[in-house]
Structures are given as C-alpha cells and as structure tokens.
Amino acid sequence: MEDTSASSHPFPIFTRSTRNLSALAGASSPPPPVSPDVVVSLNAAYVTAELVIALLSAGGNSLVCAAVGVNRRLRGNVTNYFLVSLAAADVCVGAVAIPCAILTDLGSPRHNFYLCLLMLSVLMTLTQSSIFSLLAVAVERYVAIFMPFRYRALMTPRNAALAILATWLLAFLIGLVPLMGWHKTPPDSGHCFFVLVVDMTYMVYFNFFACVLAPLAAMFLIYAQIFAAVRRQVRRVAPGPGGRGERAAGAAAGMRRELKTATSLFLVLFLFAACWIPLHILNCFLLLCPRCHVPLELLLAAIILSHANSAVNPFLYAYTMAAYRDTFKAIFLCGRAVRGGEVAT
Numbered sequence: 001m002e003d004t005s006a007s008s009h010p011f012p013i014f015t016r017s018t019r020n021l022s023a024l025a026g027a028s029s030p031p032p033p034v035s036p037d038v039v040v041s042l043n044a045a046y047v048t049a050e051l052v053i054a055l056l057s058a059g060g061n062s063l064v065c066a067a068v069g070v071n072r073r074l075r076g077n078v079t080n081y082f083l084v085s086l087a088a089a090d091v092c093v094g095a096v097a098i099p100c101a102i103l104t105d106l107g108s109p110r111h112n113f114y115l116c117l118l119m120l121s122v123l124m125t126l127t128q129s130s131i132f133s134l135l136a137v138a139v140e141r142y143v144a145i146f147m148p149f150r151y152r153a154l155m156t157p158r159n160a161a162l163a164i165l166a167t168w169l170l171a172f173l174i175g176l177v178p179l180m181g182w183h184k185t186p187p188d189s190g191h192c193f194f195v196l197v198v199d200m201t202y203m204v205y206f207n208f209f210a211c212v213l214a215p216l217a218a219m220f221l222i223y224a225q226i227f228a229a230v231r232r233q234v235r236r237v238a239p240g241p242g243g244r245g246e247r248a249a250g251a252a253a254g255m256r257r258e259l260k261t262a263t264s265l266f267l268v269l270f271l272f273a274a275c276w277i278p279l280h281i282l283n284c285f286l287l288l289c290p291r292c293h294v295p296l297e298l299l300l301a302a303i304i305l306s307h308a309n310s311a312v313n314p315f316l317y318a319y320t321m322a323a324y325r326d327t328f329k330a331i332f333l334c335g336r337a338v339r340g341g342e343v344a345t
Helices: 016-025 044-070 078-105 113-146 157-175 200-236 242-288 296-320 322-332
Strands: none
Touching (some): 044 296, 078 157, 113 157
C-alpha cells in the first residue's frame, strides 16, 4: 500500500479480512479501494480469541494484585511492587485495551478523530508501562546483587512508589505522542482504523526502536551481568570444612535463591519479548516494503500473541514462585493461612 500519510488522495478502505487485520496490527498490505460506506463486520475468530485473552488477563492479573495485598511476605519485597505495576498494566489491557481494539476493528468511533487516536494510543501506553515496569525490576535486581549494602537505603517502598509513578507518566507521554501531532491526516471515510490513523514511522522508528528495543536490550544485558555475578559468587563461597563451611553454605544457598528469583524474572522478560517482537518485526517489514505480501494468518497470529502476553504472567508466577503459588491457593481457599500465617486473613 502507498504511504497514505504523504498522499492527498482519499484513504482506501480495506476489504473485510485485510482491513480488519491492518487496522489492528498497524500493518499496510495492498488492499483494493472500496466505498467509504462499506459495511464493516467483525472477524468472529479474532474477537473470540481477544475476549478469552481479556478475561484471562483481567482475572489472572487481578489475582496477582490481590496476592500481594493479602500476603505480608510479598508486600515486604520491593520487587513485587514493580510486579504489581506490571500486573495493573495487564489488567488494563484486558479491561480497556482489548475492548478498544475490538471497537477499532469495526472502525469505531467514526468521525471522531481524536477519540479514535486516544483509543489507539491506549495499548501503546500500556505496553510501554509494561516495558518500564520490567526495566524497574531488572534495575532493582541489579542493585540487590551489585550494591547489597546500599540496597535497603535505595530500594525503599517510597522510592519504589516514586519509580512506578515515573514509569507510568513516561509511558503516557510516549503512548500519547500521536495525540500531540505525530499521526496521519484524518481519513475521508471517518473510519477509525489503525493503519489510517497512526503513522507507521512513529510505530517503527520511535515506538519500537527507541522505546521498546533499547530498553529490552538494556534489560537482557542487566540479566546477563546478574547471572554471571551470581554464578561467580556461588562458586566462590562453596562450603568447606568446619563452621566457616556452614557459613559459606548459607551464603551459597542465599545466592542460589537470588539466582532462582532472577531466572523467574528473566522468564517474564523473555516471554514479553517473544510475544511482542514478532508484531514489531512485521510492522518494520511492512513499512520498509509496503508492497510486499504478508499472509493474513501470520499477522493475526502476531496480534493475538502480543495481547496474549498480558495473560501469561500469573501462570508463570504460580509455576516458578512458591510465595505466589501458595497465596493463590489461599485466596481460592477463602483466605486460609498458608505456611505459618504468611497470608494475612
């Protein structure tokens, strides 16, 4: 498709399947022009998948927030403050962003360009908040490993709350950039489709390269340093004979716990990258090669995969973190105490 942002011609309206896909993915495949009054219909399979993801995301991540709220042990760990921020973003994806995506699949709201821009910016804002929450977790773990004597002074609940506030404010600024003017000319048809409204240069060069890829690269580097440092420490404090050996064994056990925690959090990061990078790569491909054909099924799969990331973290926490797993069980058992009263009732 030609770059409609640089054209004075009316925006093309897509045929049913191609139009729905391009609107959701921010993609641009070469559709035939159709009347602006074409009847818009939902893609039933897409909507069904999105609704399932929305329910899992909103329900599962609400459970994560509740778990931290009722478990004193979880509340005492600053890492969980940032995981709650991440969970809150994922709740919003299920409760707000996915319904907005379904509405824009119908081209709604029609003839209200700035409300349309606001709706399309919601998912970008929430995605950015997720990235910054993950970055905050990585930095917190870095401080815990490399600056252990300053950790308690630096990572206080107050500082964590201020960091979370800063991440959300910055995420809103980045996600709402299209509302500040970096968008395409409103389409003559008045339909609210992603590809007709959001400038793909913003999506690729600013949103992906600067605001997604750079933080992800920094986080992978941080975790690589953490893993290397923890492994060195475990080997260095290998237990020997006598009382010193017992102390070394305790230190080694502590470092192994740190390694397990870092591994669990790295899996959260890895799944985020695995779910979102395919869609961003397709956006890059379609921007740089606008006339190239991309299969409809592939783009649909990338869209669903990106939204599905919001539903997977609660399952990951339950599988890899005993404190979350026990608290989830306690909540389902109506708040009964687990492991010596760690869950507040």
